[in-house]
Structures are given as structure tokens and as C-alpha cells.
Amino acid sequence: MIDLPRHNAHFCAEHLQQLCRRQMAKAVxxxxxxxxxxxxxxxxxxGKDSLAIWDMLVEAGYRADxxxxxxxxxxxSTDSGGYVRRxxxxxxxxxxxxxxxxxxxxxxxxxxxxxxxxxxxxCGLSKRRLFDRAALQGGYDVVVTGHNLDxxxxxxxxxxxxxxxxxxARQLPVLPAANGFPKKxxxxxxxxxxxxAAWCLVRGIDYVVEECPIAAGNKHLAYKESLNAIxxxxxxxxxxxxxxxxxxxxxxxxxxxAAAAGQLNSCERCGEPTTGxxxxxxxxxxxxxxxxxxxxxxxxxKRARKAYS
Ligand code: AMP
Ligand code: FES
Ligand code: ZN
Numbered sequence: 584m585i586d587l588p589r590h591n592a593h594f595c596a597e598h599l600q601q602l603c604r605r606q607m608a609k610a611v612x613x614x615x616x617x618x619x620x621x622x623x624x625x626x627x628x629x630g631k632d633s634l635a636i637w638d639m640l641v642e643a644g645y646r647a648d649x650x651x652x653x654x655x656x657x658x659x660s661t662d663s664g665g666y667v668r669r670x671x672x673x674x675x676x677x678x679x680x681x682x683x684x685x686x687x688x689x690x691x692x693x694x695x696x697x698x699x700x701x702x703x704x705x706c707g708l709s710k711r712r713l714f715d716r717a718a719l720q721g722g723y724d725v726v727v728t729g730h731n732l733d734x735x736x737x738x739x740x741x742x743x744x745x746x747x748x749x750x751x752a753r754q755l756p757v758l759p760a761a762n763g764f765p766k767k768x769x770x771x772x773x774x775x776x777x778x779x780a781a782w783c784l785v786r787g788i789d790y791v792v793e794e795c796p797i798a799a800g801n802k803h804l805a806y807k808e809s810l811n812a813i814x815x816x817x818x819x820x821x822x823x824x825x826x827x828x829x830x831x832x833x834x835x836x837x838x839x840x841a842a843a844a845g846q847l848n849s850c851e852r853c854g855e856p857t858t859g860x861x862x863x864x865x866x867x868x869x870x871x872x873x874x875x876x877x878x879x880x881x882x883x884x885k886r887a888r889k890a891y892s
Contacts, residue, residue, distance in 0.1 A: 585781045588818040596785040603782050606773040607639055614757045616768040617725060623647040624723040626714050627670075627678075629663025629791040633729030634670055635782045636771055640727065641676065647727070650717050652710055653682035655690020656795060657879035663791040670788065679721070681713055689871035691797070692882045697874035698867055702797045702882050705867060712864040716855070718765040725766040733776045735769070736825040737806040752836040756829070762847050763856045773826070797883060 585594050587602075594602060611617050623640060627633040627649045640647040651667040654660050664680070671678035684690045689697070694705040718726045735754070742750045760766040771779065783790055798804065814821045849855070850862035857863070 585777075587778065589775070589814070589822060594781075599778070599781050599785055603635075603639065603774060603778060604643070606778075607636075607770050608643075610756065610770050610773045611768075614768070616757055616770055617645060617727075619644065619646075621646065621724040622722065623725055623727055624679075624714075624718045624721060625649050625727045626710070626729070627651050627667050628729070629666040630729065631783045631788070631790045632731050632734075632771060632776070632779045634666070634788050634790050635779045635786075636727060636729045637670070637676070638674075638786055638788060639782070640770075641674070648677040648679065648721075648723075650679045650681070650714065652713055653680065653684070654706060654709070655682075655684045656692065656797060659791070659793060659796055659879075662793070666789055666791050679717060681717065683709065684876075687868055687872065689868065689874070690876065692877040692879045693874050694867055694871035695882045696877040697870040700867075703801065705871075706797075708863055708867060712855070712862075714767070715764055719763075723765065725768055728767065728769055729771055729779075730769040731771040731774055731776055731779055732822055732825060733807055733810070735772050736810055736821045737803055739825055739828055740806045740810060741802060748836065748839060751832075752839045754828075755833060763849075772829075773822070775821070796879065 585599055587594060590602070617623060617640075623645055625633065625637040625640065625647050627637055629651070637647060637649055649667065649671055651664060653664050667678065668680075670676075683694075691702055691706045691709070694700070694709065695702040698705060700708075714726050714728075717723075735756070739751075739754060741747075742754060756769045756772045758764070758767045782788075794804075810821050810824075847856040847858060848860065850857045850865055851860050852865040853862060855862055855864075
């Protein structure tokens with residue numbers, strides 16, 4: 584039995600699966616995310632959410648392959664890669680693996696040090712660019728990520744605290760294919776972290792439980808904790824906050840997002856879309872690949888170092 588206060592109910596394994604399947608199907612339908620003919624590339628980190636969504640899509644009959652990016656974040660990356668590989672092997676699924684160190688000559692700690700970006704920013708940029716590239720080169724129609732309701736509500740909370748209108752206007756669960764970018768969708772926006780952990784439990788999916796050591800203590804986690812405190816007092820508040828935004832606020836910002844899109848050029852190095860001459864990813868690779876490798880311990884914040892040791 585799993586207790587889900589926001590639904591005011593306890594669920595057995597079978598009903599929990601039904602709830603998850605229904606909520607995923609509703610998100611997919613409401614936002615026209617996927618069709619049965621699509622060739623889907625699921626970005627899988629080895630964590631519960633992305634392995635669960637891959638499992639759910641395959642179970643529902645979608646044609647879904649996986650993509651794992653080895654980020655070179657010490658033991659955390661070695662472990663998470665192992666979970667993804669085992670998941671794919673056990674189920675006979677197709678998995679593409681990109682290793683930043685082997686394929687591009689750098690890793691996230693080194694990129695962070697070489698560019699002066701905070702690690703999560705170097706990481707986000709690398710992942711986004713490699714998801715897009717792998718999807719376009721592999722002839723996929725759409726990229727799926729495992730962002731869940733807790734993730735999206737936390738990002739929305741941060742964007743709202745800063746009234747960052749540009750980010751708010753782009754915080755949508757579907758980004759259509761445009762300007763050389765593939766379509767990207769988040770089918771888990773109606774499901775929580777707790778529900779995805781329960782899905783993995785009842786489906787026998789092993790996943791990496793530790794969080795990325797670099798992310799420990801970052802703002803995103805603080806927003807999650809604040810929302811959890813509100814949710815504990817007022818079950819359902821989190822989904823009302825995020826789903827209400829999609830329903831009532833996002834449409835008001837639609838014009839803003841179109842106006843902000845602007846004109847894009849092709850990167851002189853890789854040909855991919857950029858606002859300047861050379862894209863941010865090519866600039867990152869150029870600096871990071873010639874830098875001496877930096878171990879993960881060197882880029883942890885004080886808070887993260889405490890959590891890591
Ligand atoms: P995060 O940015 O870690 O919150 O992850 C958000 C989503 O990005 C996950 O649910 C995955 O779909 C995807 N993702 C994160 N890390 C990786 C990775 N190393 N390889 C492939 N996909 C990833
Ligand atoms: Fe990207 Fe931790 S997963 S910095
Ligand atoms: Zn480029």
C-alpha cells in the first residue's frame with residue numbers, strides 16, 4: 584500500500600500503476616506530446632523518473648530508445664551509467680551512450696573550472712545540446728525527459744520568486760520542433776517524485792538513489808523543500824500551483840515567448856542554431872577539452888562537500 588495524501592487515498596500496486604498510466608496519458612493527450620508512430624528518444628539519467636518514463640512508454644506500446652550521457656561526475660556517473668545499461672539489457676531495449684570524456688575530451692567538473700560556469704550550468708548546456716544532436720542525427724521525432732511535477736513546480740517557484748518572465752514564458756511541457764531543434768516533451772508533469780519512486784518499486788526497477796553530489800544544497804532543492812512543506816500542510820497545493828500555471832497563466836505569456844524568440848544564426852563550427860557566431864557549446868568544448876582534468880571534489884560547494892563526505 585502506498586499513501587498519497589494529494590489523492591486522499593491509499594493505493595495497492597495495481598491501482599498505483601493505473602494512476603500513473605492515466606496521468607501520463609492525460610499529459611500526453613492534453614499537450615499533444617507523442618503519437619504511436621513517433622520514434623522517441625528518452626534521455627535517461629539512471630534516476631527513478633527517467634527509467635520509469637522509459638518503462639511506461641515501452642509498456643504503452645511506444646517506440647522508445649534510450650540515450651545516456653556519461654557526465655564524468657565521479658562515482659555518481661559510474662553508478663548511474665550502470666543502472667541504465669542494466670535496465671536496457673534486461674529488457675532488450677536500444678540504448679545510445681555518449682561519454683563526455685571519451686567522445687568530447689572533457690567532463691563536467693573540468694568544464695566548470697575551464698569556463699567559470701557553475702557546474703550545473705555547464706552540465707545543463709552539455710545535456711541540452713547533446714540531446715538535440717542525438718535526436719536529429721538519429722532521425723528521432725521527439726526527445727522525452729523525466730522531469731516530474733516536483734521538478735517543474737520547483738522551477739516555476741524559482742522563476743516566480745524572481746518574476747523571470749522570459750523563463751516563465753518558456754516553461755512549457757512541450758517545446759515544438761523549430762529552428763533546427765527537435766521537439767521536446769515532459770510526459771511526467773502530472774506525477775510526483777513519490778509516485779515515480781513507487782512505480783519503480785512495484786515494477787522492480789533498480790535506480791541510482793543518490794542525487795548528483797554537485798547539486799547538493801543548490802537553490803532548486805531548497806525550492807523543492809519549501810514546496811514540500813506547503814504540500815504537507817495543504818495536500819494538492821503543488822499540483823494546483825503548477826497545473827494552474829499551465830492552464831491559466833502560460834496562455835497569457837504565449838505572445839511574449841514568440842516575441843522573445845528572435846532570429847538565430849548557424850554556428851560557424853557545428854552549424855547548430857545560435858544567437859552569436861559560435862555557439863555556447865562549441866565554446867565550452869574548446870576550453871574544456873584542453874584543460875587538465877579536474878576531479879569532482881574540486882568543484883563541490885561547501886554545502887555539497889559536507890553532504891558528499
Ligand atoms: P536533471 O537535470 O538531472 O533534473 O534531469 C532531468 C532529466 O534530464 C532527467 O529526467 C532525464 O530525462 C534527463 N537527464 C539527466 N541526466 C541525464 C544523463 N546523464 N543522460 C541522459 N539524460 C539525462
Ligand atoms: Fe548536472 Fe549534477 S547532474 S551538475
Ligand atoms: Zn557550435
